[in-house]
Amino acid sequence: MMAKRTLEGEARDRFIQYLRNKMDEYGITFEDLAAATAAAKAVYRDAKGNEWNGIGDRPDWLQAATNAGASLDFFRISETTPTRDRPEEALFSSSFFRR
Template identity: 55%
Template sequence: MKGKIADGEARDRLIIWIRRRMAEFGITPEALAESIQYDLDHPALYRDAKGNEWNGLGDAPHWLRAAQNAGVDPDFFRIASPQPPRSADPMVNDTIVDPRQLDLFA
Protein backbone atom coordinates (compact mmCIF):
# COMPACT_ATOMS: atom_id res chain seq x y z
CA MET A 1 0.00 0.00 0.00
CA LYS A 2 2.96 2.25 -0.64
CA GLY A 3 1.98 5.86 -1.34
CA LYS A 4 -1.65 5.40 -0.35
CA ILE A 5 -3.45 6.55 2.76
CA ALA A 6 -5.47 3.94 4.64
CA ASP A 7 -9.20 4.67 4.77
CA GLY A 8 -9.18 5.19 8.53
CA GLU A 9 -6.27 7.62 8.30
CA ALA A 10 -7.92 9.50 5.43
CA ARG A 11 -11.10 9.82 7.47
CA ASP A 12 -9.18 11.12 10.47
CA ARG A 13 -7.34 13.66 8.31
CA LEU A 14 -10.59 14.82 6.75
CA ILE A 15 -12.22 15.29 10.15
CA ILE A 16 -9.24 17.36 11.32
CA TRP A 17 -9.41 19.47 8.15
CA ILE A 18 -13.17 20.05 8.55
CA ARG A 19 -12.77 21.01 12.22
CA ARG A 20 -10.02 23.49 11.32
CA ARG A 21 -12.12 25.08 8.57
CA MET A 22 -15.12 25.30 10.91
CA ALA A 23 -12.96 27.03 13.53
CA GLU A 24 -11.45 29.32 10.88
CA PHE A 25 -14.89 30.51 9.78
CA GLY A 26 -16.47 30.48 13.24
CA ILE A 27 -18.93 27.70 12.43
CA THR A 28 -20.17 25.87 15.52
CA PRO A 29 -21.62 22.35 15.50
CA GLU A 30 -24.90 23.92 16.67
CA ALA A 31 -24.95 26.34 13.71
CA LEU A 32 -24.26 23.44 11.36
CA ALA A 33 -27.11 21.40 12.89
CA GLU A 34 -29.46 24.40 12.59
CA SER A 35 -28.52 24.85 8.94
CA ILE A 36 -29.17 21.18 8.19
CA GLN A 37 -32.52 21.37 9.99
CA TYR A 38 -33.46 24.50 8.02
CA ASP A 39 -32.68 22.68 4.78
CA LEU A 40 -34.81 19.74 5.90
CA ASP A 41 -37.69 22.06 6.83
CA HIS A 42 -37.40 24.06 3.57
CA PRO A 43 -36.43 21.64 0.79
CA ALA A 44 -35.54 22.91 -2.66
CA LEU A 45 -38.47 23.22 -5.06
CA TYR A 46 -36.52 24.22 -8.17
CA ARG A 47 -33.16 23.09 -9.58
CA ASP A 48 -31.31 23.93 -12.78
CA ALA A 49 -28.87 21.77 -14.74
CA LYS A 50 -25.90 23.27 -12.88
CA GLY A 51 -27.32 22.21 -9.51
CA ASN A 52 -28.47 25.65 -8.40
CA GLU A 53 -31.48 25.29 -6.13
CA TRP A 54 -34.22 27.51 -4.77
CA ASN A 55 -36.74 26.64 -2.07
CA GLY A 56 -39.33 29.17 -3.24
CA LEU A 57 -38.75 31.55 -0.33
CA GLY A 58 -37.75 35.14 -1.01
CA ASP A 59 -36.94 36.60 -4.40
CA ALA A 60 -36.39 34.23 -7.30
CA PRO A 61 -32.67 33.66 -7.95
CA HIS A 62 -30.92 35.13 -10.97
CA TRP A 63 -30.73 31.82 -12.85
CA LEU A 64 -34.51 31.32 -12.60
CA ARG A 65 -35.34 34.93 -13.53
CA ALA A 66 -33.00 34.69 -16.54
CA ALA A 67 -34.75 31.51 -17.68
CA GLN A 68 -38.17 33.17 -17.25
CA ASN A 69 -37.00 36.18 -19.27
CA ALA A 70 -35.93 33.75 -22.00
CA GLY A 71 -39.46 32.32 -22.06
CA VAL A 72 -38.87 29.15 -20.03
CA ASP A 73 -41.71 28.14 -17.72
CA PRO A 74 -40.46 27.93 -14.10
CA ASP A 75 -42.26 24.60 -13.74
CA PHE A 76 -39.60 23.18 -16.07
CA PHE A 77 -37.19 23.49 -13.13
CA ARG A 78 -39.60 22.18 -10.49
CA ILE A 79 -38.29 19.20 -8.61
CA ALA A 80 -40.69 16.29 -8.53
CA SER A 81 -41.34 14.98 -5.04
CA PRO A 82 -39.16 11.90 -4.91
CA GLN A 83 -40.73 8.75 -3.58
CA PRO A 84 -38.18 7.04 -1.38
CA PRO A 85 -37.45 3.47 -2.42
CA ARG A 86 -39.15 0.91 -0.22
CA SER A 87 -38.05 -2.62 0.42
CA ALA A 88 -40.32 -5.48 -0.57
CA ASP A 89 -39.17 -7.30 2.56
CA PRO A 90 -41.54 -6.46 5.45
CA MET A 91 -38.75 -7.18 7.93
CA VAL A 92 -36.59 -4.37 6.53
CA ASN A 93 -36.70 -1.05 8.36
CA ASP A 94 -37.77 1.54 5.75
CA THR A 95 -36.68 4.55 7.77
CA ILE A 96 -35.85 7.38 5.41
CA VAL A 97 -32.32 8.68 5.94
CA ASP A 98 -31.19 12.06 4.63
CA PRO A 99 -28.08 11.26 2.53
CA ARG A 100 -26.37 14.32 4.03
CA GLN A 101 -26.41 12.50 7.37
CA LEU A 102 -24.63 9.38 6.12
CA ASP A 103 -21.08 8.71 7.20
CA LEU A 104 -19.52 8.14 3.81
CA PHE A 105 -16.22 7.15 5.36
CA ALA A 106 -17.45 4.34 7.62
Protein backbone atom coordinates (compact mmCIF):
# COMPACT_ATOMS: atom_id res chain seq x y z
CA MET A 1 0.00 0.00 0.00
CA MET A 2 1.29 3.43 -0.90
CA ALA A 3 2.11 5.79 1.97
CA LYS A 4 -0.32 8.66 2.39
CA ARG A 5 1.20 12.02 1.50
CA THR A 6 0.04 15.36 2.81
CA LEU A 7 0.43 18.90 1.59
CA GLU A 8 0.29 22.01 3.71
CA GLY A 9 0.11 25.73 3.15
CA GLU A 10 0.85 27.16 -0.26
CA ALA A 11 1.65 23.75 -1.80
CA ARG A 12 -1.80 22.50 -0.80
CA ASP A 13 -3.49 25.63 -2.17
CA ARG A 14 -1.63 25.26 -5.50
CA PHE A 15 -2.61 21.60 -5.77
CA ILE A 16 -6.27 22.38 -5.08
CA GLN A 17 -6.17 25.04 -7.80
CA TYR A 18 -4.57 22.53 -10.17
CA LEU A 19 -7.38 20.06 -9.48
CA ARG A 20 -10.04 22.73 -10.03
CA ASN A 21 -8.41 23.71 -13.33
CA LYS A 22 -8.36 20.06 -14.48
CA MET A 23 -12.00 19.66 -13.46
CA ASP A 24 -12.89 22.73 -15.53
CA GLU A 25 -10.80 21.49 -18.45
CA TYR A 26 -12.61 18.13 -18.51
CA GLY A 27 -16.05 19.43 -17.54
CA ILE A 28 -16.13 17.60 -14.21
CA THR A 29 -18.40 19.07 -11.53
CA PHE A 30 -18.46 18.48 -7.79
CA GLU A 31 -21.74 16.64 -8.37
CA ASP A 32 -19.89 14.32 -10.76
CA LEU A 33 -17.35 13.59 -8.04
CA ALA A 34 -20.09 12.88 -5.51
CA ALA A 35 -21.84 10.53 -7.93
CA ALA A 36 -18.59 8.69 -8.68
CA THR A 37 -17.97 8.25 -4.97
CA ALA A 38 -21.50 6.99 -4.39
CA ALA A 39 -21.00 4.40 -7.14
CA ALA A 40 -18.31 2.75 -5.01
CA LYS A 41 -20.65 2.23 -2.07
CA ALA A 42 -19.36 -0.08 0.64
CA VAL A 43 -20.71 -3.63 0.64
CA TYR A 44 -18.80 -5.00 3.65
CA ARG A 45 -17.97 -3.40 7.02
CA ASP A 46 -16.40 -4.55 10.27
CA ALA A 47 -16.94 -3.33 13.82
CA LYS A 48 -13.99 -0.95 13.55
CA GLY A 49 -15.55 0.82 10.56
CA ASN A 50 -13.27 -0.66 7.89
CA GLU A 51 -15.19 -0.91 4.63
CA TRP A 52 -14.80 -2.61 1.27
CA ASN A 53 -16.91 -2.19 -1.86
CA GLY A 54 -16.32 -5.74 -3.06
CA ILE A 55 -14.18 -4.65 -6.01
CA GLY A 56 -10.59 -5.80 -6.30
CA ASP A 57 -8.61 -7.86 -3.82
CA ARG A 58 -10.06 -8.49 -0.39
CA PRO A 59 -8.56 -6.07 2.14
CA ASP A 60 -6.31 -7.49 4.87
CA TRP A 61 -8.87 -6.98 7.67
CA LEU A 62 -11.49 -9.02 5.79
CA GLN A 63 -9.09 -11.67 4.58
CA ALA A 64 -7.80 -12.21 8.13
CA ALA A 65 -11.36 -12.54 9.47
CA THR A 66 -12.42 -15.06 6.82
CA ASN A 67 -9.17 -17.00 7.25
CA ALA A 68 -10.04 -17.25 10.95
CA GLY A 69 -13.40 -18.78 10.05
CA ALA A 70 -15.73 -15.79 9.93
CA SER A 71 -18.39 -15.85 7.24
CA LEU A 72 -18.14 -13.22 4.53
CA ASP A 73 -21.89 -12.66 4.88
CA PHE A 74 -21.36 -11.59 8.49
CA PHE A 75 -19.67 -8.41 7.22
CA ARG A 76 -22.20 -7.66 4.46
CA ILE A 77 -23.96 -4.34 4.91
CA SER A 78 -27.73 -4.64 4.63
CA GLU A 79 -30.71 -2.37 5.21
CA THR A 80 -30.91 -3.74 8.75
CA THR A 81 -27.20 -3.39 9.56
CA PRO A 82 -26.87 -1.43 12.82
CA THR A 83 -25.38 2.02 12.46
CA ARG A 84 -22.47 3.48 14.36
CA ASP A 85 -25.03 5.47 16.35
CA ARG A 86 -26.35 2.22 17.90
CA PRO A 87 -23.41 -0.20 18.08
CA GLU A 88 -25.08 -2.21 20.83
CA GLU A 89 -27.50 -3.56 18.20
CA ALA A 90 -24.59 -5.32 16.51
CA LEU A 91 -23.74 -7.18 19.69
CA PHE A 92 -27.25 -8.54 20.20
CA SER A 93 -28.14 -9.19 16.58
CA SER A 94 -24.84 -10.75 15.54
CA SER A 95 -24.92 -13.99 13.61
CA PHE A 96 -21.14 -14.36 13.80
CA PHE A 97 -21.24 -17.13 16.40
CA ARG A 98 -24.43 -18.76 15.13
CA ARG A 99 -23.23 -20.80 12.16
